[in-house]
Amino acid sequence: MMKEDKTLSIGGLSKLTGCNIETIRYYEKIALLPAPLRTQGGHRLYSNSLQKRLIFICKARGLGFTLEEVRNLLELINGDYSCDEVKHLVLEHLNVVKTKIDELARLQSSLELMASQCAGGDLPDCAAIDSLFEKE
Amino acid sequence: MMKEDKTLSIGGLSKLTGCNIETIRYYEKIALLPAPLRTQGGHRLYSNSLQKRLIFICKARGLGFTLEEVRNLLELINGDYSCDEVKHLVLEHLNVVKTKIDELARLQSSLELMASQCAGGDLPDCAAIDSLFEKE
DNA sequence: TATAAAACCTGTAGTAACTACAGAATCAAG
DNA sequence: CTTGATTCTGTAGTTACTACAGGTTTTATA
Incomplete structure (x- = not known):
């Protein structure tokens, strides 16, 4: 049995990662998180690999890396680091x-x-x- | 002999305090530092008391107080704290x-x-x- | 199945505390 | 008196988000 790729809505992803919804959209806007597929109605659907990527981003942020540093790390990892x-x-x-x-x-x-x-005390001095x- | 009130240009004040010029103007804009007198040409002239006030602001910022906290401290001090x-x-x-x-x-x-x-090492792993x- | 509530969409503006211009005017030195 | 340094105003950009407004889609319930 293969592990199925459970997609998540943006809300689900938010719950999974603890990253809030507007922040997720913000990461997409600045091209830190690639744009996900959409439902035919236009709602975002996050694949497993995007989920992992966001987890990475959040953890690295939690360690105090700036977004630019996170970007570097991800590039490094996606290339052959x-x-x-x-x-x-x-x-x-x-x-x-x-x-x-x-x-x-x-x-x-x-x-x-x-x-x-x-x-201490009441004196103005x-x-x-x-x-x-x-x-x- | 009384201590004369040596006014300073914004550049002089910047040198005195280490606070840079745009920041000084910014503090004026947000009403943290009162607007100083001007030359007839429109250049700012800082009195001794404004100089002291900026020194205070800079030191408090240096101690990590937010601008709002600095504002509170200054109000406290100007009132009868x-x-x-x-x-x-x-x-x-x-x-x-x-x-x-x-x-x-x-x-x-x-x-x-x-x-x-x-x-460490070259391994991508x-x-x-x-x-x-x-x-x- | 109808409808109501929850979730989601885009786009813009606001936050803190500055910094960085552009283009014009003023000041100080020689 | 001229030239270069300083200052002027006003606007936009920075970092990393958050907070709407006003509309659409999805999901859950009756």
């Missing part, structure tokens, strides 16, 4: 993520410092605020 | 930042796992990629 190339993109992205974490961590310390300088008005 | 109110906003924002750090940290692990599954095409 090498594991090296993929790994390269992943590691590059990993660096972006690490940098963001560092920035946020610095930011966290600044905010904590700010909160600690803020004595706050060292934390004052410091924000000074250059340097 | 209490230290409590400010502290509240700061702590709230601190939570947002912490949450973002957590998310990114999770993302970092996923990417590290992905990279480690990627064997990658467990890391394959996993992205599966649901769940």
Whole structure:
């Protein structure tokens, strides 16, 4: 028995992937997801391979890749990619993520410092605020 | 001797704050930075108090506050704010930042796992990629 | 089978926080 | 006084979507 190709409506695909309907149509518009077949009434019907492609897109987005990065990954995969190339993109992205974490961590310390300088209470006077008005 | 009020052109202000010119005009357009006086030719002239206000905006943005949050902070400060109110906003924002750090940290692990599954080499076959095409 | 409700269609506009022009006017230096 | 740098306004583009409006199709129920 062969696995039949269960097509899905856009709503079904949305449920499957967690990606919402307008977003799916948006991905089609920017040619990230190929245009699917239609019913004779014009409703979209997604084949199994399109379903997989959207799953990929959503997961990669969830990992913080930009749409352009996702596009690159998909092109790589559709051509004859090498594991090296993929790994390269992943590691590059990993660096972006690490940098963001560092920035946020610095930011966290600044905010904590700010909160600690803020004595609290009703007084209209706050060292934390004052410091924000000074250059340097 | 009183401190004179050294006005700045928009370019000077841009240099002082590191905020670029179009952004300064943008802040004016959205009424975050009040409209400054003009030369008779129509060029903007920024008073000391506007300079301070922009410094504040830039610093708060640098701390990751959204423009709306910055607007709230400024209103608070211009009204008769209490230290409590400010502290509240700061702590709230601190939570947002912490949450973002957590998310990114999770993302970092996923990417590290992905990279480690990627064997490297020229082979067009990658467990890391394959996993992205599966649901769940 | 008729009809009503749910899902879907296209196209446009809005979101955040800017950036990037084009084409004209003004300012500062020599 | 001229030339080059700066500034002016206004509009459109960016990223990654979301939110309509107003109409058609599909599906479920009576």
